[in-house]
Amino acid sequence: MARKASPIGPNIHALIEDARIDLARAVLAAREGENEPDFALPEGVPDFSDDEAIETFRQELVRVLAEFDQDELRPAEQRSRRILSLAEGKGIDSLSAIADQQLTDEQSVEFERQPDPLCKSIWAFLNARRTFEDAESFHFARKFRDYGKLYDAFEVELEKAIDLDSGAVDENALARKITEVLQLKTACTVKAIDLPATAAHPASIMLIVRHGGPLSSVHDHRDDGRRGTIYYRPPNEATLIYTPAIRQIEVCADSPVVRQGVAGAFAEQALGHDVSQKPLTWKRYNLSRFRSSLRLDLPRIDGYEITDARVLEAEIRLGNWRRKLLLKVASDDDIEEVADCYLRPNNIFRRADGFSRIGIAVAYNRVGDDRERTLNITISGSKSCNLQSNKDPDERTLGFALLDAWGILSAFRQIDPGDLRAMFRQLVILHNRTEDEVSGEHLRELGLDPDQLIQGGLLDRRGRQDIVLINEDDTGGEAAVKPSGIEGMSRTVDAFGKDGGLRPTADLEMFEINRDWLHETVVGMLKPLLIRSTAHVIDPDLSLLGSTRIDGAEVPIFFARRLYDLKTVTRLDQLMRARNSAGVGIVLSASGEGPGYLGPNVVLPMLRNLSLEAEGPVIPHAALELAYRTNLPLARGGATPQVLRSGPQSATVHIPGKAPLALTGADQITIFDRLVAAWKSGSPDVQVKQLMDGLGSRSPQQAFRTKTWESILNVYIARGEKRGYWRLVTGESSTEDVFEALVEERV
Incomplete structure (x- = not known):
């Protein structure tokens, strides 16, 4: 009989095996939330000199923890990983450097009394948590230059050098400045720490900026079996290092806007540098x-x-x-x-x-x-x-x-707002692409200057195409790109060695789209539409921007991209129907094609409603009002069930009292067309053979993805009164308890 796999992770095992047993037990017994289980670990740690008793105690810890599953052990595994990270390699150097600056004399004595790096890391975690967390940030900062997508370096052009150390940084004033610059909903904290000179780097100052992220939510399964939503603000962190000797600011954070905002706020508040008159230089090396x-x-x-x-x-x-x-x-x-x-x-x-x-x-x-x-x-x-x-x-x-x-x-050169407004249409098209890479030829066709976008942080160079497609004499194929000897031009050669002609080298260059920065740029230009701004990424293709006011009521505004893709439409429609408590909203779509509705929200194609010549919002507020008022009745379900097509493979089902349901694909459209027609005829039940006639499958379930089917069963479609029949679920035929079970509650 095969032995059951242990649910205990490698970091917990390492802690139990290597750490002093009393410290290991203390870490594993720690609980940082009500949802964490009480492991009820054995008490009475044996005498340290009794090796046999200590080994038995370690095995007992393993036995007790093995009774829990991996989900219950995950928080303890994560804590163990953090502790081991600061006990290995340069981790203990980082911990010791911060401990020297922050611990009291009594704490320092106790810290140094610990017998090895692992015990020191555990002691700091248990007794000086803030010092432990600052050491984690320091340790990460020493490595963050390897994290290109999270890292930026800026140069400050000061009139004269400023002798600055951590004691000269007004942490509270800088925190207020960062809160203002980033438009944070909650206050942030700033901690300044001196970094001594090393063989690789001059003396520096490190700032740890901790702030709340965009409001987010997770689904919660309640004890009564119903589903609710927990709203929370995740903790975010930015790490800044300023090196006075080279007047350079380095920032690590997961958002380019945060990196630039924190760097600018530090330059203004701590260095007295006027960013508006002399912006920070954003360094990039193009090889x-x-x-x-x-x-x-x-x-x-x-x-x-x-x-x-x-x-x-x-x-x-x-x-x-x-x-x-x-x-x-x-x-x-x-x-x-x-x-x-x-x-x-x-x-x-x-x-x-x-x-x-x-x-x-x-x-x-x-x-x-x-x-x-x-x-x-x-x-x-x-x-x-x-x-x-x-x-x-x-x-x-x-x-x-x-x-x-x-x-x-x-x-880096911040693109002028006027230039951004002029190229807004092209930026939306670029952001709507499926691929993250784009060729110089495509950028030229859009009328965009790659060098300007690179300097503005929206693109990065990623090399050059080696193979291109050719089409000559009604035959197509691949051609290799070769040097031509002519400046600015490259030669193409097909598989048979035949010369395929010259092409501009600039067209063959490949660029990577900086998605985060491009998203922030596009969304930032939509902010004048809003009376309340709430940056919340619901999905990589869907964000809640905030709200505007129409007819005296606040209307949620969303931004969506890639609605030309049927899979994306299905996924986002399901998300929007699950969060319909906010009422009817407006989805600004980067796509020119797609559904007319996502859940209970009206879809407004942005590219058809732009106003880029005059000042004011890039989309007139009047366009929002017209789309909202015109489509509001159907967004609420309309007066009678109907299927409205928005393309050959896209349609929307409208049922009174229900959020509109997006249909993708001819089979889904046909099924609901037949159900609506049957309902209107007065005989709502449709035999499955008639319902699926010509569709190549035996059940309507096969036309939908599993999650979509689970979300619409007994809400939009249900089995009929007789076996083998299906019907449309309307207000008259749906059951209250089935519908109520799908309504989310705020927790």
């Missing part, structure tokens, strides 16, 4: 220029004479970012000649997915100084460069000037 050549010219930089500049190291990724190729040469080698000699003229560097590392050696001297100097610049990816930690301010200035002259350093 795509090395596709065409690994050689560097010698630019003119005021105050310096550049005598030589060459690439000595180039690392590329092959196919994906787990495979890499590194070419490294001596200082007197020409890396391009070496690449062409050993990797052939059409070498892999021109076809790589992307550059992950470039090493540059620069020989120079300062004007008026005959001393020859050298500067090594190493760029790793799009956001990291060793110049950031160079202690010589003159070398940092020279290095960044060279990167700018070579077109490698691209600074």
